[in-house]
Structures are given as C-alpha cells and as structure tokens.
Amino acid sequence: MKLKNKPHTNGTKALFNNPLLEKLTRTHIAIPLIIFSVISASLIYFGIDYGYISALNAPLLFVGGLLTFTLVEYIMHRFVFHLTPHTPKQEKFAYTVHGVHHDYPKDKDRLAMPPPLSLLLAAGFFFLFRLIMGDFVFGFLPGFLMGYASYLWVHYMVHAFKPPKNFFKVLWVHHGIHHYKDENNAFGVSSPLWDYIFRTMPKK
Numbered sequence: 001m002k003l004k005n006k007p008h009t010n011g012t013k014a015l016f017n018n019p020l021l022e023k024l025t026r027t028h029i030a031i032p033l034i035i036f037s038v039i040s041a042s043l044i045y046f047g048i049d050y051g052y053i054s055a056l057n058a059p060l061l062f063v064g065g066l067l068t069f070t071l072v073e074y075i076m077h078r079f080v081f082h083l084t085p086h087t088p089k090q091e092k093f094a095y096t097v098h099g100v101h102h103d104y105p106k107d108k109d110r111l112a113m114p115p116p117l118s119l120l121l122a123a124g125f126f127f128l129f130r131l132i133m134g135d136f137v138f139g140f141l142p143g144f145l146m147g148y149a150s151y152l153w154v155h156y157m158v159h160a161f162k163p164p165k166n167f168f169k170v171l172w173v174h175h176g177i178h179h180y181k182d183e184n185n186a187f188g189v190s191s192p193l194w195d196y197i198f199r200t201m202p203k204k
Contacts, residue, residue: 047138
C-alpha cells in the first residue's frame with residue numbers, strides 16, 4: 001500500500017505557535033543517548049553496590065529488559081503511533097506524535113522523544129517494574145532504557161545516513177519500506193523480530 005502523501009525529502013514543519021512548546025518538540029539525538037546511558041550505568045552500579053543485584057544475574061536481567069523494550073517499541077509503533085483517528089482531536093494527536101515524522105522523515109530534530117517526557121516515562125517504568133520484580137529492576141530497567149537508546153540510534157542512522165554496506169543495511173531497508181512503500185507493515189525499527197512473529201513483515 002502506498003502512502004497517501006509523498007514524504008518531503010527535506011525541511012520541517014512547526015507543530016505549535018508557542019515558541020517554547022515548539023522548541024520542546026525538538027531534540028538533538030545526543031541528549032537522550034547520553035542521559036539514558038548514564039542512568040542505566042548508574043542503576044547497575046547502584047544495584048550491585050547495594051547488593052540488590054549481582055554480577056551473575058545483572059546480564060540476564062539486562063538482556064530481558066532489552067528484549068522487553070523491543071516488544072514495547074513494536075506495540076507502541078503499531079497501535080499508538082499508527083492509530084486510526086476518528087475525531088479531529090485524535091487526528092491532531094496522531095499527527096503530532098508520529099504523522100509529522102512520516103511527512104518529514106529527514107527532520108533530524110524530531111527523531112527522538114523530548115527528554116522531559118522520556119524521563120517522566122522512565123520514572124514511571126521504574127516504579128512499575130519495581131512493583132512487579134522488586135530489586136531486580138536495577139538490572140532490568142537499564143536493559144530497557146538501553147533498548148530505547150539503541151532504537152533512537154538506529155532510527156537516527158536510518159534517516160540521517162546512507163545505508164551501510166554490511167548486515168545493518170537490513171534495518172535501513174526494513175524501515176524505509178515502512179516510510180515509503182507500506183506504512184501498515186514493518187513496525188519494528190531496532191529489529192524486525194516482532195514483525196516476523198506477528199506477521200507484519202512487508203511483502204517482498
């Protein structure tokens with residue numbers, strides 16, 4: 001299925017008339033990468049230092065958090081970012097959170113969630129995972145957050161750079177199909193794993 005509107009090859013679009021709100025919608029990719037790398041390392045150090053996790057279970061918890069994020073990424077992209085709007089408010093929400101990215105996929109300042117919002121969500125996930133798994137959160141959440149950081153980096157590279165001549169090219173092609181050929185499939189960005197599992201791989 002082809003997209004209704006042809007994506008712009010460059011440029012950007014203002015979402016808010018208020019300059020402060022507009023500025024908050026734009027994020028340099030390095031900011032969240034640094035923030036969540038530091039938070040993740042600090043959580044692991046704190047967890048091991050205080051005996052909440054060990055050097056043996058920390059890697060397993062980390063990988064578990066990483067894989068869990070890839071599933072959350074897929075679910076959010078498919079069912080939230082690509083929801084079908086039925087009211088003007090829903091249409092505005094859908095365009096603000098993701099539609100503008102499909103219109104201007106090369107806008108490098110809109111390839112990451114604004115840090116204040118992402119930090120608020122990270123805090124929410126900390127308390128949620130702490131409630132579910134107790135002190136294991138100090139190993140699990142870092143993996144989850146680094147999954148998000150990996151997603152951001154892959155997403156940025158796909159839109160900002162040319163495809164590499166190695167196996168990472170698969171990610172460029174996969175996400176490129178989602179943007180320019182078939183927006184109803186290929187929802188995985190950091191990995192096509194869940195597209196295989198839930199049968200949303202695009203047709204060859």
